[in-house]
Amino acid sequence: MRRHIPLILAVLIIMPTLTWAAIGIGTPCTGFGAAASSLSINTCTANGSNTLVIAGFRFYTNGQAVTAVTYGGVTMTLLRAEAFTAPDFEARQYVLINPPSGTQTFTVSFDGAVDIDAIVVPFTGVNQSAATGTPNGAHGGATGASIDLASAAGEVVLDFLYAFDTTGLTIGAGQTQQASIGNVRASTEAGAATTTMSWTWTNSDTYLMLGVPIKPAAVVTRRRGGPLWLD
């Protein structure tokens, strides 16, 4: 006869717990060029762990195309582009996961002369295997712009706005402006199931807007577990 004797052992075991890192936002770098075939900004930094940089820029074009976008000499990946015609101008958003640390140069090159405004925003605490969610964008002519992004608590949503006429430019509720150069702005907002990024301005005019959710790194912590039951 087998006896089952419940034995409570006060054994403390190590149990892993999965949490999410807080996403940190570093100091952006900004630059601009007029009638330029390339622009390099030499003061960009991305220090810390689980880093990510996202670059946003707009350019006026007479058919000129982007030929290269690099950060620290590493080619960045296009997330999304929004284009407008007559006049032709375009906004693009690029990402680089785990960029070179320290002070680096961001460069964008074209096959001809354009006017460009660019902002690069660095982040820490970002998921290195699934860094970004689905980007979104919009363009048109109005006195405001708005895009919705599918996100989640713990994420951060980044947007870039280009507004032809920035008179009375007002940032949307809950957003924090991170950088400004020329007619381009970058802002962030804490993620939610649907995060709306928006801007308004006074005079109806053309705009381009891009946004992307940024996902936090998973952090495995260990804690003392409860009692272990053994048969």
Add this chain to the structure above:
Amino acid sequence: MPIPVETTVLNEATYAVGDYSFLPVSIPVGYTVAYAKLSRALWLDPLTHVQWDISVSQDSGATWVPLASGTSVGGISIDPRTGIPRPFYTVGAGISQPDNPNRQLKGTIHITGGPITTTIYAGLY
């Protein structure tokens, strides 16, 4: 926001192939963007090429760090918004430490492919 300022740092002239630098320009407190530009009106040869390199100092010129650079070629460059030629080739960038009274700006243009006739400016806003 400070009033935008701009100054001529190299007078209109025909510059042969080579490097040309302008002396450091003080950056008053409050300015957050610096740029350098050159006029395109007499820079018509598309075979000529210019690279801008601008640098900033936070310690009255004791040390310098690169701020921004860019390239462009001569010839007419049409602004699609206006349909008229762009008058300048400009490169600029955001500058940190707006409360620092010891900031300075300097720049160098590298001309290749032939001489260009232009005027060179530096500006802040």
